[in-house]
Every structure is written in structure tokens, then in C-alpha cells.
Amino acid sequence: MDWSIQEIAKIAGTTSRTLRHYDDVGLLKPSRTRHNGYRYYDGPALVQLQRILLLRELGLGLPAIAEVLNRETDTVKALSSHLEWLAREQDRLARQIASVRQTIDTMKGDGKYMAQDMFDGFDHTQYKDEVEERWGKDAYAASDSWWRGMSAEEKQQWKDRSQKLGADWITAAASGVSPDSAEAQDLAQRHVAWLRGIPGTPTAAPGGDVKGYVTGLGEMYVADPRFAANYGGESGATFVRDALRVYAEKHL
Amino acid sequence: MDWSIQEIAKIAGTTSRTLRHYDDVGLLKPSRTRHNGYRYYDGPALVQLQRILLLRELGLGLPAIAEVLNRETDTVKALSSHLEWLAREQDRLARQIASVRQTIDTMKGDGKYMAQDMFDGFDHTQYKDEVEERWGKDAYAASDSWWRGMSAEEKQQWKDRSQKLGADWITAAASGVSPDSAEAQDLAQRHVAWLRGIPGTPTAAPGGDVKGYVTGLGEMYVADPRFAANYGGESGATFVRDALRVYAEKHL
DNA sequence: TGTAGAGGTTGACGCTACGTCAAGGTCAAG
DNA sequence: CTTGACCTTGACGTAGCGTCAACCTCTACA
Numbered sequence: 001m002d003w004s005i006q007e008i009a010k011i012a013g014t015t016s017r018t019l020r021h022y023d024d025v026g027l028l029k030p031s032r033t034r035h036n037g038y039r040y041y042d043g044p045a046l047v048q049l050q051r052i053l054l055l056r057e058l059g060l061g062l063p064a065i066a067e068v069l070n071r072e073t074d075t076v077k078a079l080s081s082h083l084e085w086l087a088r089e090q091d092r093l094a095r096q097i098a099s100v101r102q103t104i105d106t107m108k109g110d111g112k113y114m115a116q117d118m119f120d121g122f123d124h125t126q127y128k129d130e131v132e133e134r135w136g137k138d139a140y141a142a143s144d145s146w147w148r149g150m151s152a153e154e155k156q157q158w159k160d161r162s163q164k165l166g167a168d169w170i171t172a173a174a175s176g177v178s179p180d181s182a183e184a185q186d187l188a189q190r191h192v193a194w195l196r197g198i199p200g201t202p203t204a205a206p207g208g209d210v211k212g213y214v215t216g217l218g219e220m221y222v223a224d225p226r227f228a229a230n231y232g233g234e235s236g237a238t239f240v241r242d243a244l245r246v247y248a249e250k251h252l
Numbered sequence: 253m254d255w256s257i258q259e260i261a262k263i264a265g266t267t268s269r270t271l272r273h274y275d276d277v278g279l280l281k282p283s284r285t286r287h288n289g290y291r292y293y294d295g296p297a298l299v300q301l302q303r304i305l306l307l308r309e310l311g312l313g314l315p316a317i318a319e320v321l322n323r324e325t326d327t328v329k330a331l332s333s334h335l336e337w338l339a340r341e342q343d344r345l346a347r348q349i350a351s352v353r354q355t356i357d358t359m360k361g362d363g364k365y366m367a368q369d370m371f372d373g374f375d376h377t378q379y380k381d382e383v384e385e386r387w388g389k390d391a392y393a394a395s396d397s398w399w400r401g402m403s404a405e406e407k408q409q410w411k412d413r414s415q416k417l418g419a420d421w422i423t424a425a426a427s428g429v430s431p432d433s434a435e436a437q438d439l440a441q442r443h444v445a446w447l448r449g450i451p452g453t454p455t456a457a458p459g460g461d462v463k464g465y466v467t468g469l470g471e472m473y474v475a476d477p478r479f480a481a482n483y484g485g486e487s488g489a490t491f492v493r494d495a496l497r498v499y500a501e502k503h504l
Numbered sequence: 505t506g507t508a509g510a511g512g513t514t515g516a517c518g519c520t521a522c523g524t525c526a527a528g529g530t531c532a533a534g
Numbered sequence: 535c536t537t538g539a540c541c542t543t544g545a546c547g548t549a550g551c552g553t554c555a556a557c558c559t560c561t562a563c564a
Contacts, residue, residue: 006540016541021522036530037542058352062521079356086349093345097338100310104331258511268512273551288559289513314550 002031002042012049019049027066028052059086165194166230169240173231179242188247191240211252218244254283254294264301271301279318280304311338417446418482421492425483431494440499443492466504470496 005016022028023039028048030039041049048069055065060082068078168187177183192214218241221231231237257268274280275291280300282291293301300321307317312334320327420439429435444466470493473483483489 004540015522017522017524020542025521038530039541056521058355059348076356079352083349083352083356086345086352090342090345090349093338093342096309096311097335097342100331100335100338103310104328104335256511267551269551269553272513277550290559291512308550 002040003046005030005039005041008041008046008049012046012053014049014053022049022052022062025062025066027062027069058082161194165190169231169236173236173239179239180246184239184243185247185250188243189251191244192247192252211248214248214252215241215245218242254292255298257282257291257293260293260298260301264298264305266301266305274301274304274314277314277318279314279321310334414446417442421483422488425488425491431491432498436491436495437499437502440495441503443496444499444504466500467493467497470494 003011005019009016009019019028019039019041023030028045031042031045032040034040051069052065055068056062058079060068060078064078064082068075165187169191172184172187192210195214195217221237222241231240255263257271261268261271271280271291271293275282280297283294283297284292286292303321304317307320308314310331312320312330316330316334320330417439420442424436424439447466447469473489473492483492
């Protein structure tokens with residue numbers, strides 16, 4: 001007693017194309033093939049097929065299923081490692097969802113400022129997780145509310161100021177002057193003043209390690225291409241870092 | 253001021269291949285292309301690229317990103333619908349994880365758990381020999397994995413359904429109606445539908461020997477006291493057999 | 505000025521698990 | 535013998551690039 005390809009497809013709730021595919025990849029061969037090429041499947045083949053479909057529903061890939069079926073490998077082990085993968089996926093999804101939510105909220109909060117303001121290198125929500133990880137939730141919350149508390153005009157001003165600073169750094173770096181030149185040191189001073197406008201920046205108050213903060217930031221500009229991009233790439237960021245280091249040594 | 257393909261790739265944290273791909277699909281064209289074919293990108297292009305990469309990190313597909321960039325679609329709208337998709341994915345993942353966990357737990361579980369859960373009137377292992385004889389050596393394993401793949405809740409539902417079916421058969425048999433009565437035939441139909449829920453049952457096969465299978469099962473219910481017990485003993489099983497035979501004759 | 509070496513280009517295949525034609529052979533029924 | 539349902543084997547398409555392969559181009563150095 002056996003069935004044609006369409007018949008078991010219906011019985012098992014799949015398609016004939018899938019069965020041909022399984023045949024092609026060697027996952028499930030027909031129990032019998034007639035001289036005309038027609039595939040026929042019997043009971044045990046149906047059972048195998050149902051096992052395959054079950055494992056597939058659990059999310060296993062065809063090669064993994066083949067391993068389980070052919071090599072008699074431990075199903076529990078296969079499922080366990082698969083479970084880890086699922087957990088990682090879930091985690092990634094959760095963070096992505098949080099990220100998207102945050103982005104939507106921010107965009108809704110200020111409607112059209114997003115197109116220009118969010119994506120031009122001054123997006124703080126983009127790095128929410130990272131900021132929280134590095135400096136804590138409070139730091140992010142403070143930064144966020146600081147930014148949101150600004151009017152559109154203020155935001156624009158801040159953005160312009162930031163952009164001009166970045167542009168001037170790039171120009172200076174490209175001009176070939178040295179990081180300890182007066183020009184570069186002027187920029188460094190401006191940069192520090194700019195930083196003080198951001199909440200969370202350590203002050204000269206007791207316990208505030210301004211020097212370490214500024215030099216550390218410089219390193220980050222070089223190390224992180226996302227920051228480096230603001231200063232014309234790695235070479236520009238290197239210039240900024242060096243200038244900041246010199247400035248910090250002298251004045252902080 | 254512009255950058256070569258490798259340079260912006262580094263600045264933006266991606267690869268030159270990706271940039272060529274974006275060029276190919278029309279997502280991001282170089283700001284300038286020299287006669288030798290070399291691609292060069294300027295500041296605005298970098299900004300666009302960063303927008304693209306952000307949206308991509310949020311999980312949007314390239315076509316969706318293209319829509320957003322072309323202003324054909326509101327970004328919030330795009331992200332919102334994407335969020336729905338993400339939520340569905342998360343839900344699917346969660347259920348898949350629960351399913352896999354359940355399967356693993358049950359498979360890890362020692363005989364005690366299984367004995368308790370399965371030997372209370374719905375023991376499919378009880379029919380191991382018959383199943384193997386009819387369907388092959390792997391049949392029991394498949395049926396077993398089918399059963400263990402169910403969540404506790406699903407198992408309970410299955411058990412309830414099975415129990416109710418048996419109880420209804422007993423009631424019908426005791427009421428004295430004939431096997432070809434509407435009531436009995438309704439039960440037969442339910443019975444066949446119930447059988448469809450068990451993997452290995454050829455009930456959906458148009459050309460398969462469904463009729464023989466069902467009538468054969470009926471005979472088995474009568475012949476085997478372990479089966480008969482589910483239908484109130486031999487007399488009850490006889491009633492079931494007769495009703496099934498009539499039903500199979502008419503509808504299968 | 506010849507030549508290495510770094511970096512650029514355009515194909516084109518690979519990956520997942522099949523869906524979806526396309527062109528043509530097979531089979532049961534009227 | 536025709537019709538229509540069902541079967542076969544290719545072969546392309548999918549998402550987003552990674553990864554050769556084969557072949558320019560530019561810069562730097564002996």
C-alpha cells in the first residue's frame with residue numbers, strides 16, 4: 001500500500017514540490033520509483049516525513065534534521081543547541097523591538113525633526129543601549145530628556161554648532177597643521193566647551209576627572225568609526241584625539 | 253571632499269561590497285563616478301548611507317528603506333508596520349521556544365513522568381505492536397515524538413477529546429440505537445476526524461485504503477480487549493465496529 | 505621607467521527552502 | 535482517440551550580500 005506524491009503531500013499537509021526537494025537533497029527518498037520516474041511512498045516513508053515536518057516546525061534546518069534522522073544523533077542535543085539559537089534570536093528581536101519603539105516615539109515626539117536631526121550624526125537614541133551599557137540608565141535618561149527638552153530652534157542651533165565644529169576639525173586636519181598648533185588647540189578648546197553643553201560631562205568640581213574624560217573621548221573617536229565619521233574618518237579622528245590630548249595635558 | 257569606496261565603507265562601518273550592492277539596486281548611488289568606473293562618495297552620500305544602515309539595523313528590508321528614502325512612505329508608518337511584523341515574529345519565536353522546551357523536557361523526563369502521563373487510558377505505547385506491524389519499525393517512534401511534541405495543555409485537550417469520544421460511544425451503545433442511526437453515524441464521523449489527528453492515519457488519502465483502515469480498526473477494537481475497554485467492553489466495541497463499517501461504506 | 509602592491513571594476517556562484525512557471529511524458533476515463 | 539489530471543525534469547527567483555575570479559588603475563619605489 002503506497003501513495004502517489006500528491007497523496008502523501010495532502011496526507012502530511014505539505015506540497016509535492018517539497019517532497020521532490022527532500023528527494024533531491026536526500027532527506028527523504030521515495031520508497032519506490034517506477035520506471036516512468038513516478039515517486040511512490042509507503043507507510044514508513046510517511047512516518048519519516050511526519051518526523052521531518054515536526055522537526056521543521058520546531059525550526060530545525062534541513063541539514064540538522066538529516067543529522068537527527070540519519071546519524072541517530074541525540075535529538076535532545078540537537079534541540080538543545082537549537083534552543084540556544086532561538087534564545088539568541090529572541091534576545092536580538094527584543095532589543096530590535098525596543099529600538100524601533102524608541103525611534104518611533106522619538107519621531108512622533110517631534111514629528112519632522114527626524115529626517116534631518118536623527119540621522120546626521122547626532123542621534124543619541126541610536127546608541128541608547130550602548131550609552132546605557134557604558135554610562136548607565138540615568139545617563140541616557142538625562143541625555144534624552146535634555147535633548148527632548150530643547151525647542152526645535154535650540155536643537156537646530158546645537159546641531160549647527162556641532163556640525164560646524166566637526167567641519168572645522170576636518171578642515172584643520174586636512175590643512176596639515178600639527179595637533180599642538182595654535183589652530184588645533186583653539187579647536188580643542190571649542191570642543192571642550194561644546195562638551196560641557198552636554199549633560200553628564202564631568203565638571204571641574206571635586207571628583208570630576210575632566211582630563212581623563214576628554215582624552216578617553218578622543219580615543220573613542222578614533223576607535224569607533226561611527227564617531228570617527230564626524231571628523232572625516234579615522235585620520236581626522238586621530239588628529240582630533242591628538243589635539244585633545246595635548247589640550248587636556250595643558251589645561252585640564 | 254569625497255571618499256573612495258573603501259574609505260566610506262570604513263567610516264560608515266560596512267563593506268565595499270555592500271556599497272556596490274546598494275549601487276546596483278539603486279539604493280545609494282555614488283556622488284561621482286570617474287571614467288575608470290571608480291566610485292566616489294561625498295558628505296551627503298555618507299549621511300544617506302548612515303540613514304540606510306540605521307534603518308537596516310532596525311530590521312527594515314532594502315525595498316522598504318528605499319521607500320522611506322524616496323519619501324513615498326512616512327518613516328513612522330514604515331517603522332510601525334515593521335514593528336507589527338517584529339511582534340508577530342517575537343510571538344512565533346516564543347511559542348516555538350516553548351514548544352522545543354516542552355519537547356526536550358518530555359524527552360529528558362524519565363519513565364516515571366511518562367508512565368504517569370501516558371498510562372491512564374490514552375496510552376499510545378499500548379498499541380506499539382499493532383502500530384509497528386502496520387506501519388513499520390519507526391512508527392512507534394514517530395507516534396511517540398508526535399505525542400511528546402505536544403504541550404501539556406495540548407495533551408490534556410487530546411485526552412479530554414478522546415475520553416469524551418469513548419464516553420459518547422458507550423452512551424450511544426447503551427441507549428440501544430442502531431449502528432446506522434444518525435446518532436451513531438455522527439459519532440463515527442467524529443471518530444474518523446479524531447483519527448485524522450493521529451499521524452500515520454491515511455484518512456486524507458483519496459485513493460488510499462481509508463476504508464480498509466477504518467473497518468480494520470473496528471475489528472481490532474472488538475478483537476482486542478485492551479481496545480474494547482475504551483468502548484465499554486466487547487459489546488460496546490462491536491457497536492463501534494458496526495457503526496464504523498457503515499460509515500466507511502458510505503463515506504470513505 | 506619598469507614593476508610591485510594596493511585597490512578598483514564587473515561578472516557570477518553560493519546560501520535557505522522551496523514557489524512557480526515551462527515543456528513535455530503518463531494514465532484512467534469517456 | 536481525446537481530454538484532463540497528474541507526473542517528470544530543468545531552471546529561475548527569493549534577501550543581502552560574501553567570496554572568488556579575471557582583469558584594470560594608480561601610486562610609490564628602485
